[in-house]
Structure formats: structure tokens, C-alpha cells
Amino acid sequence: MYKSKQKWLIEIIFLIALVIISTGVFVSHPTFASIYPQLFSRSNQNEPKLDPTSFSAEDLSTNEASEMVQNSLKQWEEKILKGGNWVHLLYQINSEIDNRVILPDGKSMPSSYLEEGWYFINENGLVEKNLVTLKDEFETIYQQSALSGSTEYNLTFEDKLDDVEPYKLKLDRGFTQYLMEIDALHIPVKYIDTTNNNKSIKEFSFEEIYETPIQENQIAKPIQSAVVVGLFDIETGQMMMYRKLLKCVTGEQMLFEEWHLLLAETLPDAPTSVLDVLENVK
Amino acid sequence: MKKLKYISYIIIMVVLLTVSAQTALAASSTWNGTVGGVSVTAQKTLLTGANGWTTYLYSRADQNINIIGYTYWTLEQYCISSGSTVYWKNYSGDYDTNDSYYSTSAYISYRTCSGQSRYKSHGNHDFAYGSQHKYPYVKVTVTR
Numbered sequence: 001m002y003k004s005k006q007k008w009l010i011e012i013i014f015l016i017a018l019v020i021i022s023t024g025v026f027v028s029h030p031t032f033a034s035i036y037p038q039l040f041s042r043s044n045q046n047e048p049k050l051d052p053t054s055f056s057a058e059d060l061s062t063n064e065a066s067e068m069v070q071n072s073l074k075q076w077e078e079k080i081l082k083g084g085n086w087v088h089l090l091y092q093i094n095s096e097i098d099n100r101v102i103l104p105d106g107k108s109m110p111s112s113y114l115e116e117g118w119y120f121i122n123e124n125g126l127v128e129k130n131l132v133t134l135k136d137e138f139e140t141i142y143q144q145s146a147l148s149g150s151t152e153y154n155l156t157f158e159d160k161l162d163d164v165e166p167y168k169l170k171l172d173r174g175f176t177q178y179l180m181e182i183d184a185l186h187i188p189v190k191y192i193d194t195t196n197n198n199k200s201i202k203e204f205s206f207e208e209i210y211e212t213p214i215q216e217n218q219i220a221k222p223i224q225s226a227v228v229v230g231l232f233d234i235e236t237g238q239m240m241m242y243r244k245l246l247k248c249v250t251g252e253q254m255l256f257e258e259w260h261l262l263l264a265e266t267l268p269d270a271p272t273s274v275l276d277v278l279e280n281v282k
Numbered sequence: 283m284k285k286l287k288y289i290s291y292i293i294i295m296v297v298l299l300t301v302s303a304q305t306a307l308a309a310s311s312t313w314n315g316t317v318g319g320v321s322v323t324a325q326k327t328l329l330t331g332a333n334g335w336t337t338y339l340y341s342r343a344d345q346n347i348n349i350i351g352y353t354y355w356t357l358e359q360y361c362i363s364s365g366s367t368v369y370w371k372n373y374s375g376d377y378d379t380n381d382s383y384y385s386t387s388a389y390i391s392y393r394t395c396s397g398q399s400r401y402k403s404h405g406n407h408d409f410a411y412g413s414q415h416k417y418p419y420v421k422v423t424v425t426r
């Protein structure tokens with residue numbers, strides 16, 4: 001019994017020591033490379049490979065970049081997120097990676113599609129109601145969902161999610177959050193002022209290079225790095241495009257996700273067809 | 283060997299909890315029970331990072347049992363603003379025999395979304411010892 005107690009005591013001391021040491025190590029080295037390098041540790045040894053014609057490129061810290069992005073978005077939000085109005089957004093979403101979603105008819109959902117959303121903005125600037133449709137260019141619906149009250153109904157899967165609170169529409173679809181979360185990794189962000197179809201554009205790009213290749217669940221080959229690009233309209237602040245390429249250790253590149261904002265408008269009313277759907281799901 | 287596995291497990295949990303406190307969101311869900319008189323634990327953990335999310339599945343027993351693993355495991359990213367599933371994958375099951383520990387993990391890059399996404403990792407674990415067989419269901423979700 002005594003020996004057993006002594007053994008337990010040693011084990012407890014060992015565990016406490018382990019926790020203290022681990023915490024100390026991680027506080028001073030937030031990437032904790034020695035434990036899970038393949039998942040969390042990144043390196044900035046190699047510069048992002050950018051368009052060689054982009055002679056006006058400059059390096060920014062992720063902090064500087066996210067501040068610029070937030071300023072652009074603020075400008076865009078002030079224009080488009082008007083309380084008591086509807087925001088209508090249409091995105092083209094492209095990917096070369098299978099999303100593995102099986103629709104109720106047994107068919108796979110394509111990895112490229114249109115996402116059309118009608119969002120009612122309340123006086124606090126939050127989305128209170130919406131109707132969002134994932135579809136193709138011929139109006140074939142893959143998934144459709146309606147938020148009404150605090151319940152969101154996926155009309156395709158006949159599923160519902162309760163207790164959904166009014167939410168802030170992310171007009172950058174998470175790009176700013178991405179920049180802020182990689183700040184600790186000290187990855188340089190390339191910034192370029194450029195033009196596209198006579199529009200003045202801000203282009204932000206960066207490359208996360210993994211010290212140890214990541215085994216991504218959706219791709220057979222290990223991933224060496226992710227190359228991310230975001231484009232903003234200088235005049236309006238609107239985020240127009242996002243692209244994330246994954247580079248395999250074999251040198252292949254795959255388009256993980258790309259989106260283009262095709263249409264953005266603010267209207268006092270949504271079409272009757274949209275209001276009818278929302279009315280019927282109550 | 284068994285002790286080494288437990289120590290590895292503890293180290294992983296310490297890593298996850300420490301990281302979750304500092305840089306990311308994490309959640310864990312656990313079921314404790316017995317099979318054929320042996321204490322068993324089924325656990326899933328989900329951790330979000332900057333670029334993607336990682337989920338771990340653990341099945342543990344106090345001693346070697348006949349079967350230890352899982353019968354199915356489903357991973358999902360549900361975009362709340364569009365009310366749609368933008369990533370979904372199901373694993374049909376895997377197990378070890380005459381062992382006390384089974385673990386597996388998956389790393390998935392985020393799909394973009396105009397609002398928050400709900401990340402879900404769920405499914406039945408698999409424990410068999412003697413004449414008893416149990417399939418506890420464990421689900422873990424994180425909204426980000």
C-alpha cells in the first residue's frame with residue numbers, strides 16, 4: 001500500500017511538472033513546434049512568390065495588413081449594411097477540392113457553385129433574416145436555407161438550427177480574421193496597388209509555409225504551403241475576390257477555394273419570391 | 283508500452299488545453315462507462331486554428347480489450363449564415379484488437395463563410411470485451 005501511494009505521488013508530481021513545463025514552453029514559444037509541427041508550426045523562410053510585374057509591392061506585417069483591410073471593409077460596410085434594408089450578395093465560389101457533401105437525392109454537391117444571399121439588416125447592423133441559395137447558373141438549387149426569427153431552416157436537408165442570434169455579415173468571408181490569427185507567425189504580407197478592368201485594386205497576398213508538410217484531410221498528398229490572395233476595390237473598399245491555393249510537396253498546386261463577388265446591392269425590399277419563402281418557414 | 287500511451291495522451295491533452303487557452307478555440311466531449319467490467323472512455327476533441335481545424339478521436343480502456351476503436355466518424359463544417367453544409371466527410375470505422383488505446387485525427391482547412399461556422403465531429407466509438415459490446419455516441423462542436 002505504501003509503495004503504491006508513493007508511486008501515485010511520483011506520478012502526480014510528474015504530471016504537475018509536465019503541465020508547468022509545458023505551459024512555460026508554450027507561453028514563450030506559441031507555435032510549440034516540437035510537439036505538433038505538422039499542424040501548427042509555420043516558417044517564413046521563403047518569401048511568397050508573387051507576380052513578377054508587381055514592382056510596387058511592399059511587405060507588410062499581418063497587423064498592418066489587417067488594419068488596412070479593416071479600414072477598407074469599414075468603408076464598404078458603411079455603404080452597404082444599412083439598417084432596415086436588404087443586402088443582396090451573389091458570389092461565384094470555385095474549388096478543385098471535393099467538399100464531399102452528399103445531397104438528399106444522393107448526388108454529390110459540386111465544388112463550384114453560385115451563392116446568392118438576401119440578408120435583412122436590423123437597426124443594429126446585424127442580419128435578422130436571410131434566404132441563401134447555393135445553386136448553379138441554370139438555377140438548379142443545391143442547398144437553400146432560411147433564417148427567420150431565431151430558427152434557421154435548411155430547406156434542402158429539412159434540418160433546422162435553433163437559437164441562431166442576429167449576426168454580423170462578414171463581407172470579407174473571414175479574410176481579416178485569418179490575417180489576425182496568423183499574426184504570431186510573422187508571415188510577411190505583400191501589398192500591391194494595381195488595376196483590374198480600370199478599377200484601382202489593393203492586393204494582399206501571403207504564403208504560409210509549413211515546416212513539416214500537413215496531411216490535409218481533403219487531399220491525398222501532403223501540403224507544403226498555402227498561398228492566399230485577397231483583392232479590394234480601392235474606391236469602395238469592397239472585397240472583390242479571395243483565393244487560396246494549396247501547394248503539395250510534389251510541387252502541384254490546387255485551388256482550395258476562390259470566390260468572386262459578382263453582385264452587391266442594398267435595397268429597401270426583397271423580391272416577393274424571397275419574402276414568400278421566409279413567410280412559409282415560420 | 284501501455285503507460286507510454288497514457289503519458290502520450292496526457293501530453294496531447296496538455297498541449298491542446300494550453301493552446302486553446304492562448305490562441306484557438308477547443309472543445310472536448312467524453313463518455314465514461316464499462317464494457318465487460320472494464321472501465322472505458324470515449325472522447326472527441328476539436329481545436330480550431332488560423333487555417334483549419336483539427337479533431338481527435340480517442341478510445342481508451344483500463345486494460346487490453348477485444349475490440350477498441352470506432353464504428354463511424356463524421357466531420358462537418360456548417361456555415362451558419364448560409365445555413366448550409368460546406369464540408370462533410372464520413373469515416374466508416376476502424377479498430378484495433380487486444381489493445382487498450384485507439385486514436386486517430388484529421389486536419390481540415392476552412393471553407394469561407396459570410397458568418398460563423400459550426401464545426402462538428404461526431405460518431406460512435408467501439409468497445410468489446412468478453413460477451414459485451416458497446417457503441418457510445420460522442421459529439422463535439424465548436425462555433426467560430
